[in-house]
Amino acid sequence: MEIRYASHPNEVKKFETTRLREEFLIETLFVPDELQLVYSHVDRFITGGVIPLANAIKLEADPKEMGAAYFLERREIGIINVGAVGSITVDGILHEMKPKDCLYIGLGVQEVIFASVDAAAPARFYFNSTPAHHAYPTVKVEIENATPVHLGSPASSNERTIYKYIHTAGVKSCQLVLGLTILKPNNMWNTMPCHTHNRRSEVYFYFDMPADGVVFHLMGEPEETRHLVVRNEQAIISPSWSIHSGVGTSNYTFIWGMAGENQIFDDMDAVAMQTLK
Template structure:
């Protein structure tokens, strides 16, 4: 397991490009028949990836659960949100099977002991992208298809940010302990996300970018509003955003991204907005 520690925003100002990428960028989310895991000490959020090709893969495959989590199984004190961004796949959670198509989501509650993943067709493997947050209460494991998501249009073509926010693991859609997740799709011709930028001091956020053409990239903006930095990202990569950092991006094409939040609360208007003209 890759462990990332918290970063002081004052120290961050002196980071080189290599250091910024090493601390915040998750370059490789999917590997065949394996689970990747990045543990962030920012709100103790964990990012997982699983691409089963030739076998069924367990969530704890290759992970020293006691050493990394101090529990008997990963979700003993955690909840997790799982999106499929590949071919059709099946998740089994404590014996119950859930079939996920492209862009479908499964919320799995705290206390779920056994979670496994398989693809329906190994030549077109499922790609399960996951984020887990600490939890103190059990909720209901729930499958949410892309059709079930609450659609919130926002932005405009004039500002190059015409997009639809798909709310999946969200207080208006599903009860959870503290995890929130959703997916935002930009329309052709739009390239900006989350602009004007903001921070939310009481919550961190993780972005996972996909549906980026091979020849295109996203410039993900981060840092404090008065001294920003950027990370150049390719498709199927994720980035960790501490609570003190803005999180916005501009692509050389339109794209889709999955956002995940965890922290002090789930109040979506609890944010500190920054005027575009005040960014530096």
């Protein structure tokens, strides 16, 4: 498990590209038959990924870093399949996971096992986990049953659909909020005009990008912005004080996960375009 520490915005102003990437960019989340985990001190977020091939992979705690007997002893988790068909077995109960299906698993579940139906076309499970204080039931949500919100327009190059999975009017959780956003073809911008939300942090995971495609992810305080070049299946840790927006060389899809003081999706502080620097 890799550990990332929190950074003060005054410090981040002085970071050069390499340091910015080391602090905020998660470059590798998928290694065949290995569980990849990044533990951030920002809201105690764990971001991870796994590609099970011939063998099933168990979600296991790092006893030294987590101080837990099993992964969900004090946590909850939201998982989205960004690959081919697979399955997740939760304390002996199997859940088939098609592309873009989401599975929420609550506090106290002791065994979570990831598997692919076909090793030649494996599932790719991306997940966010946060601390929990109450046990909510395991719930699977297929993308067609998620709560869609259509936003943007071709004129501003940001026509997109937001699919909410884990939120106050959907799957119940202690603090995790999770969903994904799909940009329509010929649209490149997300979350612009931008915002901050000092009451919770966020992790962005970009995927469905071509091999030669990139997203320029914007971060930093509104009057002191920076950018990170993000490639397919890479993630950004976005602290609460930072904007989180991006523009790609083509359309793309991204998963957003949030955690913090509240779960109200619309609780955000808008940033006027004239303020950005």
